[in-house]
Amino acid sequence: MIKLQHVSKTFRVGKNRIEALKDVSLEVHKGEIFGVIGFSGAGKSTLIRCVNLLERPTSGQVVVDGENVLQLNKTRLRLLRRKIGMIFQGYNLLETANVYENVATPLKLEGVPKEEIKARTEKYLEIVGLSDRKNAFPSQLSGGQKQRVAIARALAHEPEVLLSDEATSALDPNTTDAILELLLKVNKELGITIFLITHELNVIQRICDRVAVMENGRVVEQGTVVDVFTQPQQPMTRRFISTESKFQIPETVKSDLLKSGRLVKLTFIGESSKDPVLATLAKQYDVLPSIIAGGIDQLKDQSVGRLLVHLKGDEAKVGTAIDFLHDQDVLVEEVKN
Amino acid sequence: MADFINEWGSAIWEGFIQTTQMTLISLAFSILIGLPLGVLLVLTRKGGQWESVPAFTIVNSLINVIRSIPFIILLFFLLPFTKALVGTTIGVRGVIVPLVVACAPYIARLLETAMLEVSKGVIEAYQSMGISTPKIIWHVIIREARSSIILGLTIAIIGLIGETAMAGFVGAGGLGDLAYQFGYVRFQPDVMYAVIIILIVIVQIIQSIGNVIARKLKKN
Numbered sequence: 001m002i003k004l005q006h007v008s009k010t011f012r013v014g015k016n017r018i019e020a021l022k023d024v025s026l027e028v029h030k031g032e033i034f035g036v037i038g039f040s041g042a043g044k045s046t047l048i049r050c051v052n053l054l055e056r057p058t059s060g061q062v063v064v065d066g067e068n069v070l071q072l073n074k075t076r077l078r079l080l081r082r083k084i085g086m087i088f089q090g091y092n093l094l095e096t097a098n099v100y101e102n103v104a105t106p107l108k109l110e111g112v113p114k115e116e117i118k119a120r121t122e123k124y125l126e127i128v129g130l131s132d133r134k135n136a137f138p139s140q141l142s143g144g145q146k147q148r149v150a151i152a153r154a155l156a157h158e159p160e161v162l163l164s165d166e167a168t169s170a171l172d173p174n175t176t177d178a179i180l181e182l183l184l185k186v187n188k189e190l191g192i193t194i195f196l197i198t199h200e201l202n203v204i205q206r207i208c209d210r211v212a213v214m215e216n217g218r219v220v221e222q223g224t225v226v227d228v229f230t231q232p233q234q235p236m237t238r239r240f241i242s243t244e245s246k247f248q249i250p251e252t253v254k255s256d257l258l259k260s261g262r263l264v265k266l267t268f269i270g271e272s273s274k275d276p277v278l279a280t281l282a283k284q285y286d287v288l289p290s291i292i293a294g295g296i297d298q299l300k301d302q303s304v305g306r307l308l309v310h311l312k313g314d315e316a317k318v319g320t321a322i323d324f325l326h327d328q329d330v331l332v333e334e335v336k337n
Numbered sequence: 338m339a340d341f342i343n344e345w346g347s348a349i350w351e352g353f354i355q356t357t358q359m360t361l362i363s364l365a366f367s368i369l370i371g372l373p374l375g376v377l378l379v380l381t382r383k384g385g386q387w388e389s390v391p392a393f394t395i396v397n398s399l400i401n402v403i404r405s406i407p408f409i410i411l412l413f414f415l416l417p418f419t420k421a422l423v424g425t426t427i428g429v430r431g432v433i434v435p436l437v438v439a440c441a442p443y444i445a446r447l448l449e450t451a452m453l454e455v456s457k458g459v460i461e462a463y464q465s466m467g468i469s470t471p472k473i474i475w476h477v478i479i480r481e482a483r484s485s486i487i488l489g490l491t492i493a494i495i496g497l498i499g500e501t502a503m504a505g506f507v508g509a510g511g512l513g514d515l516a517y518q519f520g521y522v523r524f525q526p527d528v529m530y531a532v533i534i535i536l537i538v539i540v541q542i543i544q545s546i547g548n549v550i551a552r553k554l555k556k557n
Binding site: 054080081088092093105106110137139154163 | 465469
């Protein structure tokens with residue numbers, strides 16, 4: 001659906017050249033929710049803006065729905081943009097227009113027939129749950145409601161792709177959840193492909209199928225959310241995930257535990273959590289596992305369990321026990337000093 | 338009081354009509370010229386949709402140059418131009434040209450300021466929806482700025498009324514001229530006081546109307 005190939009973007013600020021994107025390639029498949037995560041300044045915003053050419057790449061290719069975006073003339077680009085909806089962190093609504101007008105105005109400017117405008121505006125306000133606030137002005141709405149209006153406005157063009165530029169970053173956690181639910185619904189029920197950028201891991205966890213991690217203008221890692229989440233390869237990715245789900249054990253506790261045995265971090269994905277591996281350890285390998293910390297992370301359609309386990313016992317036995325764990329459907333990572 | 342009205346009533350009424358004429362006609366032309374200039378300033382500036390350093394520099398400096406010249410001097414400086422354009426340099430017709438030349442750049446500046454307040458994000462959102470620039474100018478930028486635009490125009494109208502006072506020098510009449518000719522030159526201060534009171538009332542009314550409309554348009 002969206003293909004970015006070797007996209008680079010350099011800004012000139014006075015005499016300085018800032019490379020915002022360095023040779024970024026990624027592909028968003030039809031029907032999926034693809035997320036790009038990175039700390040601010042990583043180039044995410046520039047990347048998403050290259051898709052509909054709000055920002056023109058310095059080099060590389062952008063293909064949307066089979067069309068090479070960079071080769072389109074102005075008129076064809078305008079037509080393509082109507083197939084690509086976009087929502088923003090700042091909502092970007094007309095302050096002087098009420099909810100209904102905010103959704104209807106762009107359609108009017110595109111020359112959509114009157115009846116159709118009315119039908120679509122009402123339909124999409126219904127979908128985002130704002131039918132009863134048609135006459136309210138943006139200043140009378142909460143952040144979440146404003147974002148709903150913006151989503152309705154984007155959907156009213158009946159786009160094939162929805163770009164989301166940090167759409168939940170200005171919202172509180174509850175409202176964020178509600179907006180994410182809505183995006184999931186848009187993806188599932190209307191079949192709209194979603195390409196989003198965010199700095200919140202929670203957003204990726206909750207709704208994305210695949211993810212790319214960005215750092216300093218490059219994509220450093222990409223894959224399915226489950227893979228990237230459970231087996232992060234890059235230090236950058238680990239840092240991201242650790243801010244959310246690492247067991248924060250104090251150094252002194254850790255060194256004490258390491259004196260009396262070995263520490264392993266176990267990650268269970270989905271179904272593998274059913275077998276009682278720890279009990280097996282105690283029974284068959286004669287080691288004493290004790291759980292130091294644990295938790296469950298809910299991903300879009302899978303849950304991931306994590307345990308930090310201390311293994312005490314004869315050194316050789318602990319070794320074979322760890323080998324046993326490796327053979328199970330469990331991700332094992334040893335924690336060392 | 339009755340004597341005063343008998344003696345000066347018709348002259349003041351005539352002056353009021355002339356002032357109103359001069360103000361409204363020059364305002365109309367000034368908006369016609371000032372609005373596109375203001376839009377041009379917004380579009381051609383750095384980061385604007387039609388970014389162009391030469392175009393921006395030319396319009397920007399032209400506006401600054403004209404705005405540097407005091408109206409009374411502009412009035413005389415433009416005499417040949419006025420003569421060529423409307424065939425006369427006197428009367429209401431003769432004063433419209435310098436009034437417009439003075440007021441249009443002022444309006445352009447006021448509108449530029451108003452339009453720059455419109456959030457870049459909304460403009461971008463409309464660009465991302467594939468809406469053309471001319472439609473964005475009218476339906477997004479001017480629409481969102483309309484409250485500030487009205488306030489700006491209110492300031493411009495009041496400025497224009499002040500400038501029409503100098504129209505007397507080219508025989509265009511008006512309230513200001515009346516106050517000057519009779520109140521100052523012939524030393525009849527009561528005429529001057531009457532005119533001042535009328536001008537104060539007019540300005541108050543215009544400013545209040547401007548404020549009310551601006552508030553209504555703001556919607557928040």
